[in-house]
Amino acid sequence: METGSQALLNKRFSPARQSAMDARFEAQKIAFGPVVFQCVRIAWKRGILQRLAETGERGLSVDELAVEGKLSRYALNLLLETCLSAGVVELREGRYALDKTGYCLLSDAIAQINFDFIHDVCYQGLFALERSLDEEKPHGLAALGPWDTLYQGLAAMQEPARSSWLSFDHYYSDTSFPEILPDVFARRPRKLMDIGANTGKFTLAALAYDAEVEMHLLDLPGQLAVIEKTLAEKGLSHRAQLHPTDMLNPALDFPAGMDVIWMSQFLSCFSEEVIASILRRAAAALAEGGQVMILDTLWDRQKYDIAAYCLINTSPYFTAMASGNSKIYRADDYIRLCREAGLALAAERDGIGYCHSLLQFERKA
Missing domain, CATH: 1.10.10.10 (Winged helix-like DNA-binding domain superfamily/Winged helix DNA-binding domain)
Structure with a gap:
């Protein structure tokens, strides 16, 4: 049925x-x-x-x-x-x-942002989509630079592709951060890990929200170098620890003792196999009573078809340009992978910002 x-x-x-x-x-x-x-x-x-x-x-x-x-x-x-x-x-x-x-x-700002993203970032590379699907490698990325994945080259990406990528990425997340900070800090976490810290927007929002929180940032060295400069300029370096990490290496453990582990628009950058590895390491890094929080654009949780349409058709970008084997996932995908990693769904909320959902997990008893 x-x-x-x-x-x-x-x-x-x-x-x-x-x-x-x-x-x-x-x-x-x-x-x-x-x-x-x-x-x-x-x-x-x-x-x-x-x-x-x-x-x-x-x-x-x-x-x-x-x-x-x-x-x-x-x-x-x-x-x-x-x-x-x-x-x-x-x-x-x-x-x-x-x-x-x-x-x-x-x-409509989002229509303009989508136009720029498709043209400046994706258009030429999508010609290689079929080969990318066959081999699960982002062959279209060669149109932008000589990297294995887009994330390795993001800090060095040329204009206008870099600005269009950042506008696309930030528009979705920026509308959500003000809404979810009370959820993140509901239990007054003292150690908060931002996995896939990107340009540090969530980290800066969290540091401004709670004067006592200690941030731990995990990302590739190039991305952390950008964030490090921003933190120094704002006088916040003493409240954040940077952990250069290649998420694709399952042997690299995450720093332990975290009250909240945060991932925003992050897991969609990886295959299910890599997501499973990230979630296992995240579960192991939680302090007693800690939580894993996933904020993402889940296409099956959208109220309007227009949002689901945009998200579904973002997945080929991940194939041809970003990683070769990732996509926009459904909520059930994350819930299943978290369960396999020893995490149980504790709370969920849809309709955040433009098109986000927040899934909160705790380590199984």
Whole structure:
């Protein structure tokens, strides 16, 4: 029998009564998706969509736009016709005006961040997705740099890829941190470990929230070098200990005696095998009564289909660009892997920030 959650997942994304012609149209949209993406992106980046927004319902003709000199008449016709096909603009009596999707693109921060992330970080590398899937290695990463995984090269990544990656990563997490700090500090932890500390945003938020907490940061040496500089500039170096760690090495134990072990948008960077290793080491590093807290974007816990759609389609980035064998997981995946590592689910909360869930685990008795 189908469970309630499974029924909900099966209902998503596809209309209940879709005609054969509508289905064929959707198939063609998928086939030409990369073309539409680039044309809409260029129309946005070159200011064409903004110019149409400024004219309102009156709109502008191609000739009027061409006079302004941003693009040739040929280029404008090509871009705007594709934008028309995508519902980004509308055409009335020879004049183009912005449609609802176009206004959304100009006003929705997450849409803009997603556009930049896909273009600057993923677009060229996704050509190698099939090979990456076959070999479970991020072959598309060669488009950005000569690293085995994206995380090894993040500190040295060139612009605009680095800024687009950071904006994508931080937008999701930054909206969540203010909400979850009371959960993190509910038992007044004195030792808090931030695994996968990234640029240190959670660490800084935790240090500001509780003046007595001692932070322990685990990440690759390049990432910790960036955080170390930030902590020094803010006069916080004495409250944080840095532990350079390669998470892929299961022989490297984590510092022990931790009251809370925190992982935010971290486990999705790894395969299930590596996650299992990380969780076993995390469980061993807990103090008596300690907790493992996982904040992540779980696609099956989203209230709206739009969020689930974005998260599901982030997984190919992990394959082609990041690690070759990681993805956006479902909540049940983490709960199962934690249980196998000797951790029991103690609390869970969805709907945090933009699209996060918080899973709290304790060591099994």
